[in-house]
Amino acid sequence: xxxxxxxxxxxxxxxxxxxxxxxxxxxxxxxxxxxxxxxxxxxxxxxxxxxxxxxxxxxxxxxxxxxxxxxxxxxxxxxxxxxxxxxxxxxxxxxxxxxxxxxxxxxxxxxxxxxxxxxxxxxxxxxxxxxxxxxxxxxxxxxxxxxxxxxxxxxxxxxxxxxxxxxxxxxx
Numbered sequence: 001x002x003x004x005x006x007x008x009x010x011x012x013x014x015x016x017x018x019x020x021x022x023x024x025x026x027x028x029x030x031x032x033x034x035x036x037x038x039x040x041x042x043x044x045x046x047x048x049x050x051x052x053x054x055x056x057x058x059x060x061x062x063x064x065x066x067x068x069x070x071x072x073x074x075x076x077x078x079x080x081x082x083x084x085x086x087x088x089x090x091x092x093x094x095x096x097x098x099x100x101x102x103x104x105x106x107x108x109x110x111x112x113x114x115x116x117x118x119x120x121x122x123x124x125x126x127x128x129x130x131x132x133x134x135x136x137x138x139x140x141x142x143x144x145x146x147x148x149x150x151x152x153x154x155x156x157x158x159x160x161x162x163x164x165x166x167x168x169x170x171x172x
Contacts, residue, residue, distance in 0.1 A: 002015050002034060002036065002049055002050065002051070002052050003015070003034075003035050003036070004018050004032040004033060004034055004035065004041075004046060005032065005033050005035055006021060006022070006027050006030055006032055007030055007031045007032060007033055007040065008027040008030035009026065009027050009030075011027075012035065013032070015046070015049075018032055018046055019044070019047075022043075023044075029043075031043075032046050034046075034049060034052055036052040037052045096130075096134075099130070099133060099134050099137055099138075100133070100137065101129075101130050101133045101134075103126065103130075106126060106129050106130075107122070107126060110122060110125050110126070150163060154166075155167065157169070
């Protein structure tokens, strides 16, 4: 319900009380102002003012977003899309366990060469030797996988042991 203030005595009045207040009450002939939109109404013109802006709309100004009408049914949310399984993860710790590397033998080799070696330097050397061994053992598998993936690409072919884009062959 719309609320007004009397412009003479500043009393807040519900719409159903305004008529008595300005016609027979102490503020006879006064104007009233809507407290929501601040529009002033002389005489009985307030009677046509049945709805107004909300308090939120007044204070938020251009930022105000009106609520959706309740009469329109809200469509149900779309069914959830089937989630694709997450990409397989590689357990590096488990993968490292499968590499054939003799830690004891390599540690002895390093310590024979350098009688006293700080712990971090020994660990760094062992790490480098281990990574070299990993590379030696894993490179053939990676090359095989790359060849397989590249050969699936229909735009690439092998000419004289080299990969070539098929589009570049047509130009020659």
